[in-house]
Amino acid sequence: MNPKRDETSTDALAMEGNGTSTERTPATSVDADLAADTAASRIGDTTIRETPGVCGGYPCVGHTRVSVRNVVVVYRETGNDFERTADVFDMLTREQIQAALDYYAAHPARVDEDIERNARAWAEVTGQGWPD
Numbered sequence: 001m002n003p004k005r006d007e008t009s010t011d012a013l014a015m016e017g018n019g020t021s022t023e024r025t026p027a028t029s030v031d032a033d034l035a036a037d038t039a040a041s042r043i044g045d046t047t048i049r050e051t052p053g054v055c056g057g058y059p060c061v062g063h064t065r066v067s068v069r070n071v072v073v074v075y076r077e078t079g080n081d082f083e084r085t086a087d088v089f090d091m092l093t094r095e096q097i098q099a100a101l102d103y104y105a106a107h108p109a110r111v112d113e114d115i116e117r118n119a120r121a122w123a124e125v126t127g128q129g130w131p132d
Helices: 007-013 029-042 068-077 082-088 094-106 108-126
Strands: none
Touching: 068 082, 068 094, 068 108, 082 094, 094 108
16 A cells, blocks of 8 residues: 555545445455455556556556556646655555666657657647647
8 A cells, every 4th residue: 555645535435425435345265365456556557557547558556547657748737856756656666767767768759759749639629739
């Protein structure tokens, strides 16, 4: 679990608006063990993945929907300040943020392509022209 999160923030995610729990109880202890192992393996996963249908198929951090593009853009906008970037992405571990930046260092063309694609889409949605 991300050490920056407190217990109250995770408790709130498991409740409906009326206060009833939304958590599914595992059918057996084997199911419970498997669910715990799967969840634990996903928390802090530093693998960079490209999954069709997730973030346009562009690279994301671990099993999140946080794109490498977003991490790189924030890192640049904070003046290449790792600490401020980590504050923005408090749902990621420091290792995950570093993995995203390392991925960009190794594959800048792929991430730059995603940055440009998103800039073009934003310009189209907002009615602003895109310089060609």
